[in-house]
Amino acid sequence: QVQLAESGGGSVQAGDSLRLSCRASGRSLSDYILAWFRQPPGAEREFVAGITWSGGSTYYGVSVKGRVTISRDKAKNTVYLQMNRLKPEDTAVYYCAAGLLGYGSTWYLDLHEYDSWGQGTQVTVSS
Secondary structure, three states: OOEEEEEEEEEOOOOOOOOEEEEEEEOOOOEEEEEEEEEEEOOEEEEEEEHHHHOOOOOEEOOOOOEEEEEHHHHHHHHHHHHEEOOOHHHHEEEEEEEEOOOOOOOOHHHHOEEOOOOOOEEEEEO
């Protein structure tokens, strides 16, 4: 089992930036994708970004492409989500997730591909 712990959320103004962190522990991540999902109030959880641990391939959700960057630090077992030019619609609980590499064109978008989840960190963007 992979244990995940998010940090870095908070309350900011529109146009500000945040960097979220997710530290992983418990087992090797060599066969895993690590990803960020978010869940706005009253809405479904949606994919934000993902990165394969071994190869570093990145994936981005269509709603945030161009404003976020996902990266990893293997030495620290940590994944980062840099978020720029934040908007009120970015307000959500952000979750870190880990899952085994899948197959198909959009496998990483499926919540059920991920077996481990962090506790979530709140991001609130005010106008």
